[in-house]
Amino acid sequence: MRLALDILTVSLASAGLFFMLVAAIGVLRMPDLFTRMHAATKASTLGISGILLAALVYFQATGAVTTKVALIILFFFLTAPVGAHALGRAAYLCGVQLWPETHRFDLTRARIVCPTRGGPPSQALHEKAIELARESRGELTFLHVVKRDLIEGAVGPGEAMRLLNEMRALGQSIIASAQAQANARGVTARGEVRVGEVDTEIVRFAQEMGATIVVLGYPEKANASEQQVSEEHVWALAEALQDKVGAQVVMAR
Amino acid sequence: MTGPLAVFLDSAMFLLGLAVVLCVIRLMRGPSIADRAMALDQISVQAVGIVTLHSIRVNDAIYLDAALVVALIGFLSVLAFARYIERGAKA
Numbered sequence: 001m002r003l004a005l006d007i008l009t010v011s012l013a014s015a016g017l018f019f020m021l022v023a024a025i026g027v028l029r030m031p032d033l034f035t036r037m038h039a040a041t042k043a044s045t046l047g048i049s050g051i052l053l054a055a056l057v058y059f060q061a062t063g064a065v066t067t068k069v070a071l072i073i074l075f076f077f078l079t080a081p082v083g084a085h086a087l088g089r090a091a092y093l094c095g096v097q098l099w100p101e102t103h104r105f106d107l108t109r110a111r112i113v114c115p116t117r118g119g120p121p122s123q124a125l126h127e128k129a130i131e132l133a134r135e136s137r138g139e140l141t142f143l144h145v146v147k148r149d150l151i152e153g154a155v156g157p158g159e160a161m162r163l164l165n166e167m168r169a170l171g172q173s174i175i176a177s178a179q180a181q182a183n184a185r186g187v188t189a190r191g192e193v194r195v196g197e198v199d200t201e202i203v204r205f206a207q208e209m210g211a212t213i214v215v216l217g218y219p220e221k222a223n224a225s226e227q228q229v230s231e232e233h234v235w236a237l238a239e240a241l242q243d244k245v246g247a248q249v250v251m252a253r
Numbered sequence: 254m255t256g257p258l259a260v261f262l263d264s265a266m267f268l269l270g271l272a273v274v275l276c277v278i279r280l281m282r283g284p285s286i287a288d289r290a291m292a293l294d295q296i297s298v299q300a301v302g303i304v305t306l307h308s309i310r311v312n313d314a315i316y317l318d319a320a321l322v323v324a325l326i327g328f329l330s331v332l333a334f335a336r337y338i339e340r341g342a343k344a
Contacts (some may be wrong), residue, residue: 013265024295027279040294040295068314072320090287
């Protein structure tokens, strides 16, 4: 009987010891405070429970010990998350940096960018972006990019300036109507008009904004081959946004 | 106590001591106060483990009281550190 109890004691203590060591290695090796805390809190709670259970098995003859050990285990299960939460929150509020490769971080407010061409086909796109902004209480910015090469290729250099200004004004009115659409839904949106190559500007603007979500319109072309070309184009843009900006891309139909 | 169980407990305490050393390295490296506070809390948990193993080693459950006290102090100190950091220490 004693032998069986001793064997149980040893195996429980070994398991506990293993997790305590894992926790200690995690504390030393993990890349930032929050991942270190995650290692420390979870693994060490499990580890200390194992060691205490070993004591509980070893002293099983006396009831007072059982109560005490159970109390300590319960205490750890209650306090470890509370302590870690308080410390993590304090550290975050004081600006402790996250590991740059952190993917998901729910404390940041969403920064949504919605590039738009304007006109009736973009209504659904705006609607989707506004809906997302409302759900996440994030900030929404509409972006309109005026294609520079379109202007410079089409007319002489004298005309270009006038045409550019006209296109800019058109962009402003597209943004204004998108903002009005957002206002009607109780969302305040900002707007921006840029000039340049469309995809490059969208990526650059999303980078400047530190966008977390980019809402893209799904192209609907009448012609099947055109449809395929523009779909591939949008997917390439979405990939660039994910790689260079780290933003989540949402397609609106 | 002698025999295999005693040897096991001695080496287990030694390994926990090694874990403490790892946490002390983190305690010295930081880089933020929160890192140090967390390492200190971790060390207090490991101290509870060592005290518990010791109580088995000397076959005396009275040491478990000490373990309980260390656990309590560890938790309270983490809360105190958290408040201190939040009230505007330079993290």
